[in-house]
Each structure stands twice: as C-alpha cells, then as structure tokens.
Amino acid sequence: MSRRTSHAYRPLSLKRRAWLTLGAVVLGGGGVVTYAVASPSGDSGAAGRAKRPVKVYDLALKGTTGGKRELPRTDTEQFSLVGVSWTGAVKRLDGTAQVRTRGLESDAWSAWRDLEVDIDPPEDPEAGMRGASEPLWVGPSDGVQVQVVHEDGTTGSLPKGLEVNLVDPGVVTDAETKATEPAAFVAEENSPAATSTDSATPTDSTTPTDGTTAPPTDLPTTTSPAPTNTTATPTASASASPSISPSPSATGPSAPPSTVPEPPITSRADWGADESLSPDPSEYNADVKAVFVHHTTGSNDYSCAESASVVRGIYAYHVKTNGWNDIGYNFLVDKCGTIFEGRKGGVDLPVLGAHTYGFNRESTGIAVLGEYTSTAASDAALASVARVAAWKLGQYGADPAGTVQLTAGATQKNYAGTSFTAGSKYTFQRISGHRDGYNTECPGGSLYAQLPTIRTWASGPVQGLKVTSVAGTAVSGSTYYTKGAITARWTATTPASLISRYELLVDGKTVATTSGTATSAATTLALGSHTIAVRAVHQSGRTTTTAALNVVAETTAPTFTTTPKLTLRTGTVNTTAVPVTLGWKATDNTALSSVKLLAPTTATFGPATTSSSRTATSGTATTWSMRADDYAGNYRTASASYTPVILQETSATKSGSWTTRSSSSYLGGKSYSSGSKGAGLTWTFTGRSAAWVVSRATTSGQAYVYVDGVKVSTVDLKSSTTLYRQAIWTKTWSSSAKHTVKIVVVGTSGRPTITTDGLVYIK
Known part of the structure; x- marks a missing residue:
C-alpha cells in the first residue's frame, strides 16, 4: 500500500x-x-x-x-x-x-x-x-x-x-x-x-474543464459501436532507453558514479511505458539521502512474466486515475527480483518521486510488487531492493546501514505515532519503510521486518560465509590432509548478486579469485603445513574471511611394519572355515587413515586396529592382501599367502590304546578316543601355527600337550554341552619350521576319556 x-x-x-x-x-x-x-x-x-x-x-x-x-x-x-x-x-x-x-x-x-x-x-x-x-x-x-x-x-x-x-x-x-x-x-x-x-463515442460522459471526470447520471445504451474500416495508429513511444540520463544542464543534475555496480534494470521502453502519457519534464532532487521501501498491495499470485503488465497497469492508474504526471515510484521490483525503472528522468539521477509524503525531496522510492502484510518477500526481491538501494546511496557516499537526518516537508505523524513538523530535521535509517515517514502499514509488517536484512545485504560485508568442504582432502581432528590438489567449497547467506568476488587464501595470500556467483575454487598446495581460508568481497568493498583451516600436503605412503600374518585361533573347525586371526601393523609419517582388507574378502579397519578374526579354507593356498591409507590419499599394499592344513588322527604316531569313532560330526567322519592313562598321539609338520581339534562333552577328560618334546599345557576337554570339531589349543611361532605336537591322556578320575579330531597347522 x-x-x-x-x-x-x-x-x-x-x-x-x-x-x-x-x-x-x-x-x-x-x-x-x-x-x-x-x-x-x-x-x-x-x-x-x-x-x-x-x-x-x-x-x-x-x-x-x-x-x-x-x-x-x-x-x-x-x-x-x-x-x-x-x-x-x-x-x-x-x-x-x-x-x-x-x-x-x-x-x-x-x-x-x-x-x-x-x-x-x-x-x-x-x-x-x-x-x-x-x-x-x-x-x-x-x-x-x-x-x-x-x-x-x-x-x-x-x-x-x-x-x-x-x-x-x-x-x-x-x-x-x-x-x-x-x-x-x-x-x-x-x-x-x-x-x-x-x-x-459514448455520449453519457462529460469532460469538465478542470481536468476531472464527472460521472454521468444515466447508463449508456447497450448498443455496440458500428464497425468501421478505421485502423488504429497508436502514438509512437519514446525509442531511446529511459535509463540514459539527460545531459546535465543549468537546472538538471549530473549522475555521480556509485561506489557499487549498477544492477540490471528493465527500462521503461522494455516494460512498455507509453511516454506520451507523461510529457512533462522530470524534476530532480539535489541528491539521494535515503531510500523508502514500499509494497504495491494486491495479489502475490502474479507470474513474473506478468510483472511488466503490473507495472504498466500501475503507471496508467497513477496517470489516468490519480491525474499524476508519471508513475509515483522511482523503481519497482517483482518477486523474481526483476528491477523496473519507475519514474522517468534517468535511473542514475536523483529523480523526484511521489512515494512518501513529506520526504520525497531527499529520497528515492522502491516498491515491491505484491502484498507483504503477513507474507514475507522473496530473497530475490530483497536482494534486488538491496542492490538498487546500495547503488543509489553509493552515488552520494552513503552507507546503506547508517542513519541520516531528513527535513520534513509536511507536518504529520508516522505509523508509529512519531510527530513531524515541516522544516524540522528527523533521524531515519538510510533504508526505511514507507511507514517510517507516513501513517501507513506499508510496506507491510512482514516486509518491514525484513528491512534489517536488506540493510545488511546492501551495506556488507558478506554474511554467513563458511567453508563447507575441502575436496581432495580428508580431515582428522582439526587438520586436513592432501596430496596437493584441493578444491575449497563455501556458502554465504548474502545473495551472490551483491558479492563482488571470492578469494582463496593460502597462508594469508590470495592464490585464486572467483566471481561472486562462484561456490568453489581450486589450487595445488606445496608439500608441508598450510592454512587456507576464503575471503568474500562485498560489492561495497567490505570483506569477510572464514576461520583458517590447517592443511597438510604430503605424498609419503604408509608402511607395513608387520606384513599380513595368519595364525590359528580357537573355535569350530570346518574344511571350508578354519578359524584364523589376521594380524598386521601399519604406520604413516603424518596420519594413518585406515587399513583395508582387499582379498580374499573385503573389510575396512581403523588406523589403530592390528588384528581381525577371520576364517580360511583348508587345503587351499590363499593370498591375503591389505592396503594402508593415510588421510592425504597416499597408500601402500602388502600381501602374503597361507594354506591351512588339517592332519587327521590317522597321520599321527600312536602310543597306548585308541578307539576309532565314526560320525558325520567329526572331521573326515572319524575320530580317535582313549581313556587310557598315558596313551599318546604325535603329529609332525612344518608350519608357523598349530591348533589341536577335539570333541567336548560333560564326561570329557584332560590331556597334556607337548611341543617339540616339552610339556607346554594341560588341556581340559570338559564342556557343559557337546561340541564337535573344536580348536581348543593353539600355538604360533615367529616363522615357519618343523615341529612336533604330542597329546597324552591324563586319565582324569571319573572322566578319563578324550576324543581327538586331528591337528590343523598353517604353512
């Protein structure tokens, strides 16, 4: 309104x-x-x-x-x-x-x-x-x-x-x-x-000499005018772009340069203004001290393709209905952010508008098309209002976020009840709402609440700037690691149209410059430790810089201080799944990121992990391949091949009395059982890890284990439940060598029997 x-x-x-x-x-x-x-x-x-x-x-x-x-x-x-x-x-x-x-x-x-x-x-x-x-x-x-x-x-x-x-x-x-x-x-x-x-021509209307239209007292007839062959010849409109300022004269001002760029503005010719409607010359102020923001009321449902029609309609209404010599606003902005030239006279000149009673002589007026009493204006509209306001105020060195003293041209009160006396000075925001100068709700409560945003966007610096990611790096704690090539990505809440450029800083120096619409920049870092940051330059020249990020560039690959090693562990043994432990150790000169198992299956482990419980197929040579990665993206692989071998009881050397048992639950379908104290079985093999496999039950007894002729353990096979093919005892050596493992029946009182299902070793 x-x-x-x-x-x-x-x-x-x-x-x-x-x-x-x-x-x-x-x-x-x-x-x-x-x-x-x-x-x-x-x-x-x-x-x-x-x-x-x-x-x-x-x-x-x-x-x-x-x-x-x-x-x-x-x-x-x-x-x-x-x-x-x-x-x-x-x-x-x-x-x-x-x-x-x-x-x-x-x-x-x-x-x-x-x-x-x-x-x-x-x-x-x-x-x-x-x-x-x-x-x-x-x-x-x-x-x-x-x-x-x-x-x-x-x-x-x-x-x-x-x-x-x-x-x-x-x-x-x-x-x-x-x-x-x-x-x-x-x-x-x-x-x-x-x-x-x-x-x-309708005969029931009259045209008074004072310029008003007197309503007739009778209705016109319903007869349509008779057809003629007359062809309309509309009056030609001005062909020159209204955006071009008139030449300076003794009474007309010149167009001072602005501290910020001029935004794109749809000229009067482009939105279809008929210049024959406003033949009077433009009037000018001395300067532009303030901007008053308005809304035009009406529907917000117009399409942006209709915006020129809306502006043209307001122009015709102001001239034909109000009897003014031109449209009242200096600029109009639609919800898509398109800026329209309003009152003629040169968009870069301080054209006297007709928008805010008592304060037109020192200001320019910008109207947003639509109703914003309870609906917020779009970011596109706000950005364009900010751009126009910053450009016009910038012509006269005024900070859009500042205040100014304006001289009241009329005695009145504004919407907040503040009284103005003609000729006196009053403090206004450089960017104010219509209601600040006159007793009206305009520009609507919602748009009025958005004026601080417009001021901030117009004056700078860029708001909400933050680095969102650094591609080509991985982060550990507060440090980023890279092999050299990085791409910094960022966001900001200030619209791109108000941003002059972005600069990528490395160790405080600019290494890349992009446009204000960009959201990323790339560079390659020299080896070593660096800081990176992004600086945004507002169209006003004010800058904002993000907090510096620590980035280390390095190309040294991790090392395996312990290559992948396979050892036997306790658990249930099958020919296709022998329980094993995969062990390794990897380090890096800066920061190890992860260790990955590449074959015979895949898995990823943290940098501090050095072992993992796996299973292996017996009788088959399997390559275990691993890769160590650092945060910079450097990596190294290491591989080793191992074969688990199952030795049945029949391959052992027997002493004492042993009985053969048959069951599908046993490895190979058979096992040896003995309750004779001192009965023994001895296996000889060449390998680096061994596991004794047994069956267990509540009545199972104990056995001594000897390695290379030395007693190393007493193993109790008793279990609350019956279990088959259990690797119950294991032994691992630092390297592959020839060894003997002997088990001897203890003859435990009340439960002397043990049942052995073989020996597994890794070669």
Missing part, C-alpha cells in the same frame, strides 16, 4: 477520445469513461498474439444513502487492475472500499477484497488530481462489483465523484505476444475535431 505524493504531480492535458475499432464498452451502474493508452508498437507479436494498448475504464458508483455507494455485479471488458477514486485530491475517504472481480478464465467471482484508501495526500495538489485508493492487481477479469461504506457504517458523507477505475495493461511488449486475442479499444487524439468514428 504505497502512497505517492510529490511536488512533481501534474494533471494531464485533456484530449479528445474517439472509437477506433469495434468492441463493447464497460456497462454497469453509472456513467462510463473509457480511454486507451497507445502501445509502443502496433505490430502483431511474433507468436501471433496481437498487441493492444493499455485501457482504463471509469465507472461511476451510485447510492441512495449518504454513507454508501456501490456498483452491482457488472460485466466489463477485460481488465487486471482495479481501484476506487473520487473528486478532490486531498479529500479523505473515511470508510472502506471493497471490490469483487470475476476471473476471465475461471468465470468465478472472488471474495470481497479491501482496497487501501488511507493514502498519502498530495504535497502540492493541482487541478485535475483525484483522491484514489491503492490500485489492486487482480489478474485478467471481466466483471466487477464495488461497495464503498462510510466509517463504522454511519450515514456520514462520502467524497463526491466516486467511481471504480479498471485498467487493462494490454499486450505491449514482444515477450507478451503469445496468443491471439482480439480487443476493442479507444485511442486518444490531439485533434480538436471529431472524425467520422465519433458517432461511436
């Missing part, structure tokens, strides 16, 4: 209007005045959709009581923007104005919607200006219903000349020519004499 007031308001010169093509006019309760704004081009669009000019329809409101005026549901020509206006530019409408519209495509009526009528009064009202609500964008519609009620529903008087104003933004730019759509329109003529088409 932005308010436009300025000394720069001027009524338009009145022109004769004539029907140019066949079509129906707006019909409804009250008189009708219909006029069209010439399109910059009368050519058909490349895609086939015919261009048509902007059209403005004015329908008078009627009522039988003093406190209410209305327009019943009324069929209309196509329009997309609606407002209510009245006679008397400084007259307030103490009450409510509501509209309903019928969607052109849906054919459905909307709910009642309030029009914002508490608007800024003109600072210097002139003949022909009208009081008006804020225009409301409703999208393509062809029906309207209006009611205006005095405050609290009383019968107090309402302003005279109440009418509803409908704007069809037309099809003007090449980008909008997407579908064929015939339209009837009225064009303005400067000639004082009527042409042969004047017979189709």
Whole structure:
C-alpha cells in the first residue's frame, strides 16, 4: 500500500477520445469513461498474439444513502487492475472500499477484497488530481462489483465523484505476444475535431474543464459501436532507453558514479511505458539521502512474466486515475527480483518521486510488487531492493546501514505515532519503510521486518560465509590432509548478486579469485603445513574471511611394519572355515587413515586396529592382501599367502590304546578316543601355527600337550554341552619350521576319556 505524493504531480492535458475499432464498452451502474493508452508498437507479436494498448475504464458508483455507494455485479471488458477514486485530491475517504472481480478464465467471482484508501495526500495538489485508493492487481477479469461504506457504517458523507477505475495493461511488449486475442479499444487524439468514428463515442460522459471526470447520471445504451474500416495508429513511444540520463544542464543534475555496480534494470521502453502519457519534464532532487521501501498491495499470485503488465497497469492508474504526471515510484521490483525503472528522468539521477509524503525531496522510492502484510518477500526481491538501494546511496557516499537526518516537508505523524513538523530535521535509517515517514502499514509488517536484512545485504560485508568442504582432502581432528590438489567449497547467506568476488587464501595470500556467483575454487598446495581460508568481497568493498583451516600436503605412503600374518585361533573347525586371526601393523609419517582388507574378502579397519578374526579354507593356498591409507590419499599394499592344513588322527604316531569313532560330526567322519592313562598321539609338520581339534562333552577328560618334546599345557576337554570339531589349543611361532605336537591322556578320575579330531597347522 504505497502512497505517492510529490511536488512533481501534474494533471494531464485533456484530449479528445474517439472509437477506433469495434468492441463493447464497460456497462454497469453509472456513467462510463473509457480511454486507451497507445502501445509502443502496433505490430502483431511474433507468436501471433496481437498487441493492444493499455485501457482504463471509469465507472461511476451510485447510492441512495449518504454513507454508501456501490456498483452491482457488472460485466466489463477485460481488465487486471482495479481501484476506487473520487473528486478532490486531498479529500479523505473515511470508510472502506471493497471490490469483487470475476476471473476471465475461471468465470468465478472472488471474495470481497479491501482496497487501501488511507493514502498519502498530495504535497502540492493541482487541478485535475483525484483522491484514489491503492490500485489492486487482480489478474485478467471481466466483471466487477464495488461497495464503498462510510466509517463504522454511519450515514456520514462520502467524497463526491466516486467511481471504480479498471485498467487493462494490454499486450505491449514482444515477450507478451503469445496468443491471439482480439480487443476493442479507444485511442486518444490531439485533434480538436471529431472524425467520422465519433458517432461511436459514448455520449453519457462529460469532460469538465478542470481536468476531472464527472460521472454521468444515466447508463449508456447497450448498443455496440458500428464497425468501421478505421485502423488504429497508436502514438509512437519514446525509442531511446529511459535509463540514459539527460545531459546535465543549468537546472538538471549530473549522475555521480556509485561506489557499487549498477544492477540490471528493465527500462521503461522494455516494460512498455507509453511516454506520451507523461510529457512533462522530470524534476530532480539535489541528491539521494535515503531510500523508502514500499509494497504495491494486491495479489502475490502474479507470474513474473506478468510483472511488466503490473507495472504498466500501475503507471496508467497513477496517470489516468490519480491525474499524476508519471508513475509515483522511482523503481519497482517483482518477486523474481526483476528491477523496473519507475519514474522517468534517468535511473542514475536523483529523480523526484511521489512515494512518501513529506520526504520525497531527499529520497528515492522502491516498491515491491505484491502484498507483504503477513507474507514475507522473496530473497530475490530483497536482494534486488538491496542492490538498487546500495547503488543509489553509493552515488552520494552513503552507507546503506547508517542513519541520516531528513527535513520534513509536511507536518504529520508516522505509523508509529512519531510527530513531524515541516522544516524540522528527523533521524531515519538510510533504508526505511514507507511507514517510517507516513501513517501507513506499508510496506507491510512482514516486509518491514525484513528491512534489517536488506540493510545488511546492501551495506556488507558478506554474511554467513563458511567453508563447507575441502575436496581432495580428508580431515582428522582439526587438520586436513592432501596430496596437493584441493578444491575449497563455501556458502554465504548474502545473495551472490551483491558479492563482488571470492578469494582463496593460502597462508594469508590470495592464490585464486572467483566471481561472486562462484561456490568453489581450486589450487595445488606445496608439500608441508598450510592454512587456507576464503575471503568474500562485498560489492561495497567490505570483506569477510572464514576461520583458517590447517592443511597438510604430503605424498609419503604408509608402511607395513608387520606384513599380513595368519595364525590359528580357537573355535569350530570346518574344511571350508578354519578359524584364523589376521594380524598386521601399519604406520604413516603424518596420519594413518585406515587399513583395508582387499582379498580374499573385503573389510575396512581403523588406523589403530592390528588384528581381525577371520576364517580360511583348508587345503587351499590363499593370498591375503591389505592396503594402508593415510588421510592425504597416499597408500601402500602388502600381501602374503597361507594354506591351512588339517592332519587327521590317522597321520599321527600312536602310543597306548585308541578307539576309532565314526560320525558325520567329526572331521573326515572319524575320530580317535582313549581313556587310557598315558596313551599318546604325535603329529609332525612344518608350519608357523598349530591348533589341536577335539570333541567336548560333560564326561570329557584332560590331556597334556607337548611341543617339540616339552610339556607346554594341560588341556581340559570338559564342556557343559557337546561340541564337535573344536580348536581348543593353539600355538604360533615367529616363522615357519618343523615341529612336533604330542597329546597324552591324563586319565582324569571319573572322566578319563578324550576324543581327538586331528591337528590343523598353517604353512
């Protein structure tokens, strides 16, 4: 709900209007005045959709009581923007104005919607200006219903000349020519004499000499104007880009350079402004001390492809309905971040706008298209507002995050109740909301709450900068390790469009520079320890640097101080799964990352792990391959081959009495059993690890184990449950050699029997 007031308001010169093509006019309760704004081009669009000019329809409101005026549901020509206006530019409408519209495509009526009528009064009202609500964008519609009620529903008087104003933004730019759509329109003529088409001109409207439009008392007839062969010849629009500043003169300012880049701005020509509507020369301030942020109210559901139409509709409303000499805002921004040139005169000059009552003389106005009372503006919109604000303030050396003293041009109060006295100075934020200068909710509570973000983004430095990862490295604790080539990746909360560049720092020196849209940079580090950081340079020149990260570049591979070794361990023995322990030891000159088993199966172990319980197939030579990795990405492999061998009881040398037992539970289907004290079995083999395999039960006894003729252990085979093929005792040597293992029955009292299932060794 932005308010436009300025000394720069001027009524338009009145022109004769004539029907140019066949079509129906707006019909409804009250008189009708219909006029069209010439399109910059009368050519058909490349895609086939015919261009048509902007059209403005004015329908008078009627009522039988003093406190209410209305327009019943009324069929209309196509329009997309609606407002209510009245006679008397400084007259307030103490009450409510509501509209309903019928969607052109849906054919459905909307709910009642309030029009914002508490608007800024003109600072210097002139003949022909009208009081008006804020225009409301409703999208393509062809029906309207209006009611205006005095405050609290009383019968107090309402302003005279109440009418509803409908704007069809037309099809003007090449980008909008997407579908064929015939339209009837009225064009303005400067000639004082009527042409042969004047017979189709509505006769129920009058054009007072003071520049206002007096509503007629009767409805127009429903007869459509007769067809003619007249072809519309729209007035040519300005062809030069409005973004180019006028040449400096004795009364016109020059365009000072800004401390920040100019953002891309859609010129008036590009959004389809008909420059014949605003023939008066631009007026200028001495400088730009502050920026006031507005919203335009209306729907947020417009598509960004429609944004030019929205801007064009506001322009026509300000000129045709309010009677101003131009659009009120200096700039407009849509929800996708597109910036539109507003009031003409040169975007780089301090053009006097009409946006904030009492403070237009020292400021510029930026309006965000849409309603932001309870809905937050998009980051794209905020970024563009910040860019425009920073650029304009930068022309005059002002910090967007700072404050400034502004001289009030009117005596009034703002939305917070602060009183201003004309001629006195007051402190404002360099980037302020409309409500800071005038008693209005604009730019809406949500957008107002986002102004600190806009200030921060506009002034810098870059916010939320952090390194998210360093590719080509691995981290251990707080240190990163690499072989040399790295890519730093980062994020920031400040939009990229406000960032000049990023710099990758190594040991405090810049080694890579990227654009403000980049999110990564690469470099190769020399061997040794370094620090890396990312520095963001805001368009203002202010910098932010991340905390330094410690990075070690090294190319030395880890070493295996103990190569992979296989030893037998206790557990259940099968021919395909002999329980073994794989052992190793790896080290690195900086930081070992992991050790991986590559074959005969795969596994990954931590750097401190030196063994793992595995199984191996008996009778088969198997290669055990491992790889040690450091955090830098260097690695070394080591391999060794081992063969587990099962020696059955029959291969042992017997002494004493032994009985053969048969069962599928035994290795090879057979085992030896003896309860004779002193009975022995001796195996001889060449290997590096051995395990005695037995069967166990509650009645199992004990046995002595001798290695190379020396008694080394007494083994008890007793078990609470029956177990078969159990490696119950193991022995490992530092290298492979010839050994003998002998077991001797102890003859344990009450349970003398032992059952042996063989011996396993590794060669």
